[in-house]
Amino acid sequence: MASRAAEVAVGVPALTPExxxxxxxxxxxxxxxxxxxxxxxxxxxxxxxxxxxxxxxxAGVAHRAPALADLTxxxxxxxxxxxxxxxxxxxxxxxxxDLGTSAGADTSAISxxxxxxxxxxxxxxxxxxxxxxxxxxxxxxxERRQKLEEVKLQRTQPGFLAGERLRKVLFxxxxxADVAPTPEQVAAYRxxxxxxxxxxxxxxxxxxxxxxxxxxxxxxxxxIENVFGAWSGKKPAPPQTAAPANPxxxxxxxxxxxxxxxTQILAGSHAIxxxxxxxxxxxxTNSLYGGAFNSRLVMNIREDKxxxxxxxxxxxxxxxxxxxxxxxxVRNDVxxxxxxxxxxEMDRLRSLPVPEAELADAQNYLSGVFSMGVATQDGLLSxxxxxxxxxxxxxxxxTYRTKVRALTPDDLxxxxxxxxxxxxxxxxxVGDRAQIESQAALFGDxxxxxxxxxxxxx
Amino acid sequence: xxxxxxxxxxTKLPNGLQVVVAPDANAPVVTxxxxxxxxxxxxxxxxxxxxxxxxxxxxxxxxNAPKMQHIKLINSSGGTLNGSTHYDxxxxxxxxxxxxxxxxxxxxxxxxxxxxxxxxxxxxQRDVVKEEVRVNxxxxxxxxxxxxxxxxxxFRNWANAHNFYxxxxxxxxxxxxxxxxxxxxxxxxxxxxxxxLGDVKPDEGFTLAKRHFADIPAGPAPKFADPAEPEQxxxxxxxxxEKFGTLPAMAIGYTMPKRRTAEWHAMALLDQALHxxxxxxxxxxxxxxxxxxxxxxxxxxxxxxxxxPTQMVTRILHKPEYSSEATxxxxxxxxxxxxxxxxxxxxxxxxxxxxxxxxxxxxEGGAMPKYGLMHLLACFTLFxxxxxxxxxxxxxxxxxxxxxxxxxxxxxxxxxxxxxxFRKPEAAAKExx
Numbered sequence: 001m002a003s004r005a006a007e008v009a010v011g012v013p014a015l016t017p018e019x020x021x022x023x024x025x026x027x028x029x030x031x032x033x034x035x036x037x038x039x040x041x042x043x044x045x046x047x048x049x050x051x052x053x054x055x056x057x058x059a060g061v062a063h064r065a066p067a068l069a070d071l072t073x074x075x076x077x078x079x080x081x082x083x084x085x086x087x088x089x090x091x092x093x094x095x096x097x098d099l100g101t102s103a104g105a106d107t108s109a110i111s112x113x114x115x116x117x118x119x120x121x122x123x124x125x126x127x128x129x130x131x132x133x134x135x136x137x138x139x140x141x142x143e144r145r146q147k148l149e150e151v152k153l154q155r156t157q158p159g160f161l162a163g164e165r166l167r168k169v170l171f172x173x174x175x176x177a178d179v180a181p182t183p184e185q186v187a188a189y190r191x192x193x194x195x196x197x198x199x200x201x202x203x204x205x206x207x208x209x210x211x212x213x214x215x216x217x218x219x220x221x222x223x224i225e226n227v228f229g230a231w232s233g234k235k236p237a238p239p240q241t242a243a244p245a246n247p248x249x250x251x252x253x254x255x256x257x258x259x260x261x262x263t264q265i266l267a268g269s270h271a272i273x274x275x276x277x278x279x280x281x282x283x284x285t286n287s288l289y290g291g292a293f294n295s296r297l298v299m300n301i302r303e304d305k306x307x308x309x310x311x312x313x314x315x316x317x318x319x320x321x322x323x324x325x326x327x328x329x330v331r332n333d334v335x336x337x338x339x340x341x342x343x344x345e346m347d348r349l350r351s352l353p354v355p356e357a358e359l360a361d362a363q364n365y366l367s368g369v370f371s372m373g374v375a376t377q378d379g380l381l382s383x384x385x386x387x388x389x390x391x392x393x394x395x396x397x398x399t400y401r402t403k404v405r406a407l408t409p410d411d412l413x414x415x416x417x418x419x420x421x422x423x424x425x426x427x428x429x430v431g432d433r434a435q436i437e438s439q440a441a442l443f444g445d446x447x448x449x450x451x452x453x454x455x456x457x458x
Numbered sequence: 459x460x461x462x463x464x465x466x467x468x469t470k471l472p473n474g475l476q477v478v479v480a481p482d483a484n485a486p487v488v489t490x491x492x493x494x495x496x497x498x499x500x501x502x503x504x505x506x507x508x509x510x511x512x513x514x515x516x517x518x519x520x521x522n523a524p525k526m527q528h529i530k531l532i533n534s535s536g537g538t539l540n541g542s543t544h545y546d547x548x549x550x551x552x553x554x555x556x557x558x559x560x561x562x563x564x565x566x567x568x569x570x571x572x573x574x575x576x577x578x579x580x581x582x583q584r585d586v587v588k589e590e591v592r593v594n595x596x597x598x599x600x601x602x603x604x605x606x607x608x609x610x611x612x613f614r615n616w617a618n619a620h621n622f623y624x625x626x627x628x629x630x631x632x633x634x635x636x637x638x639x640x641x642x643x644x645x646x647x648x649x650x651x652x653x654x655l656g657d658v659k660p661d662e663g664f665t666l667a668k669r670h671f672a673d674i675p676a677g678p679a680p681k682f683a684d685p686a687e688p689e690q691x692x693x694x695x696x697x698x699x700e701k702f703g704t705l706p707a708m709a710i711g712y713t714m715p716k717r718r719t720a721e722w723h724a725m726a727l728l729d730q731a732l733h734x735x736x737x738x739x740x741x742x743x744x745x746x747x748x749x750x751x752x753x754x755x756x757x758x759x760x761x762x763x764x765x766x767p768t769q770m771v772t773r774i775l776h777k778p779e780y781s782s783e784a785t786x787x788x789x790x791x792x793x794x795x796x797x798x799x800x801x802x803x804x805x806x807x808x809x810x811x812x813x814x815x816x817x818x819x820x821x822e823g824g825a826m827p828k829y830g831l832m833h834l835l836a837c838f839t840l841f842x843x844x845x846x847x848x849x850x851x852x853x854x855x856x857x858x859x860x861x862x863x864x865x866x867x868x869x870x871x872x873x874x875x876x877x878x879x880f881r882k883p884e885a886a887a888k889e890x891x
Contacts, residue, residue, distance in 0.1 A: 007524035007525070007527070008524070009524065009527040009531060011522050012565075013564050015535060019486035019555070019556055019557060020486070043484070044482070044484055044822050045819070045822045047818055047819065085746065086737075086742070089736045093808045096811040096814060113819070115818075145749070146745075146752060149777065153775075156599040156703055156704060157598065157702075158597060257702075259702075260597055262592040262593060262597040293539070294534065304582070306581070306583070307585070307589070309587070309593055310589075329592070329593040329597070331588075331589060362534075364533075364536045365533045365536055368535065368536015368555045369537075369538060371485075372538075372827060374485045375484070375553075375827035377823075379827070
């Protein structure tokens with residue numbers, strides 16, 4: 001904190017000896033048709049959680065239109081060869097199940113959770129959706145019209161507008177640049193596009209089935225073989241895309257949202273993927289910077305200065321290119337002051353080694369929070385999917401804490417210099433132009449856009 | 459049917475603090491919560507938003523843990539923490555590796571015993587809270603809709619009808635004296651429950667609770683204003699301008715029966731029949747079939763966690779080509795059908811399976827491990843004096859019969875028992891004018 005000396009607590013009880021974290025044994029298998037399987041038992045409640053991933057998403061069809069894989073996932077649940085949309089929803093309810101279908105940039109997924117006593121019928125329904133979805137014309141039309149209203153609505157949300165602009169700025173001509181379609185692109189979606197995506201992406205060779213919960217792994221594996229064994233289909237060719245240019249020099253992008261009573265700041269730069277050897281180092285550096293309540297940025301612009309409620313930083317690990325970003329929704333009159341502190345804290349980590357005690361606190365934080373994944377079925381599922389989708393080593397969960405604890409102040413200094421790229425940070429500010437333009441312009445050459453994405457005259 | 463039971467032990471310290479322990483050694487993680495029986499409903503008049511502002515102040519320092527030390531000590535022990543303000547309770551909670559249990563209890567006891575804050579802390583958190591209100595309400599499309607819009611239309615008692623996030627003039631008027639007085643009145647051990655869940659043995663939990671909390675003096679029992687509502691005899695309606703969003707919206711709220719009555723169980727299942735996701739009748743009818751609405755969802759918020767008047771609320775964003783009245787007429791048709799025909803036993807059976815499955819999920823997870831279990835145990839202890847209800851309350855829902863659902867629909871889903879707020883996009887309102 002800049003203006004007020006921190007006081008220390010008196011009489012704090014010491015930590016007792018740590019109990020080791022035992023990650024459950026994973027059962028890994030691959031069916032003859034290529035479907036990869038990962039199972040882990042967790043008997044906290046008589047339920048199970050699952051996810052059937054396909055390793056292709058919106059980026060794989062970006063040449064056709066943005067978010068097409070997402071609409072494919074949405075319409076997927078509205079009919080199969082055997083069941084109507086209404087039957088599907090009622091059958092899910094009768095199994096006590098929740099089911100979601102979605103696609104991100106790199107994957108498409110059917111996520112589900114249900115009572116262990118109904119595991120087999122739920123897997124049967126998931127199998128039907130993955131293999132026999134019928135994409136009824138009327139359902140497609142409805143979802144397309146829904147999507148049209150959604151894309152209009154998104155353009156009134158400061159958080160969406162900031163994220164959309166940053167992705168365009170960081171990724172240029174790469175498919176990761178476009179997170180949402182225009183209304184015209186939605187109007188041009190065709191049912192045939194969805195059928196093509198479904199045929200190409202939703203195949204066992206392209207698939208990964210993860211299950212975590214209250215079951216016996218051997219018996220579950222037999223059920224899976226029984227349900228999914230007869231499926232067949234090849235992996236699609238991976239999309240060939242040129243690496244995006246890494247923007248040089250600070251620039252500012254103002255998205256003008258008239259009448260805003262607050263400014264959404266989002267700034268970022270290219271970073272790394274999950275597979276990169278620096279990933280753990282960057283995770284720890286980020287948690288010191290703005291990734292935890294106790295981080296420097298939160299202490300500074302929230303707890304000391306009161307500029308914002310919700311500052312945070314993070315690393316978004318897209319499959320081909322990750323990026324680092326920092327965000328805060330701040331009072332209109334402190335946009336320049338907030339950006340100054342955002343850079344100050346970044347530059348401090350780039351210039352001065354982190355004190356040993358602060359490093360130890362951050363190491364404890366990151367390893368403790370990581371281990372909390374073991375306490376719930378969906379927490380464990382999320383950890384296992386990170387490992388499997390990124391093809392991380394089998395002992396990733398077991399060795400993560402050791403890796404975090406081995407890092408030194410010098411490691412963090414080097415990491416901050418590489419990836420908290422303050423000289424090249426791209427700054428997005430969403431707010432009322434009249435109130436913030438002169439403040440934002442202090443930080444670099446400035447371009448202004450309206451909420452529809454049109455460039456406005458300077 | 460697999461009936462899932464959890465071990466729960468409960469005691470009360472001489473100063474009135476209730477202590478609940480729910481052991482589970484599956485993971486080396488312990489969740490600790492302290493719940494105080496005061497929420498935004500009964501905050502002082504002229505001080506709207508104060509209960510929530512006060513919640514922020516509880517992170518600003520106590521006698522032996524100055525500003526930021528609570529947060530620093532939890533994070534550096536490998537844990538996460540938060541607090542939240544509800545209608546009738548305010549909670550503070552943390553999930554940590556179980557070797558930090560005593561440290562967490564020490565911290566919670568220190569701030570229950572002696573909050574130590576100053577004017578600078580108050581100014582700082584008032585600024586933070588205003589940015590919270592801006593990011594969640596004032597600078598968001600449909601911000602605060604309908605949770606802040608509906609109460610002033612639906613209710614007549616200030617306790618139920620005021621702005622729970624706080625008018626900025628009231629937040630500005632809040633003083634350090636108000637903070638101290640609120641703390642002395644409501645944050646006494648005899649108005650609280652301590653919960654320790656996860657990797658802890660009951661004896662160990664009780665011993666540590668005594669060690670750190672037993673010497674905190676009890677205070678006078680807080681006096682609570684009566685939140686009862688006068689009888690409603692007419693449908694109530696109101697309008698709110700939508701500054702950013704493009705779609706017209708409406709919210710319809712029906713006042714619900716008192717908690718833990720047979721009617722309450724029936725209405726909870728009817729709520730699922732109406733609002734249970736894509737299978738729910740309202741979404742199915744308005745979004746999927748008639749395609750009038752873009753979004754139609756809702757329900758009884760925090761069913762177990764309120765202790766005064768509450769509503770079942772439906773939230774609808776509809777296409778501009780349908781008028782508000784046409785949209786409402788379509789909604790009314792769904793309500794009329796359930797009043798006239800009830801729901802079949804087959805549908806009720808499905809709802810019960812889903813209810814049971816959702817209940818188990820609540821017990822396991824939430825904002826952090828065992829958050830849902832903590833919340834239920836706290837509310838059953840503070841409102842009912844019976845934490846063991848967590849193991850038996852499911853039975854009441856599974857015993858509901860179709861006739862009770864139809865009677866509930868006829869009694870509670872009447873126009874004279876509802877309020878409607880129309881949230882009208884500013885752009886469209888200007889065109890019409």
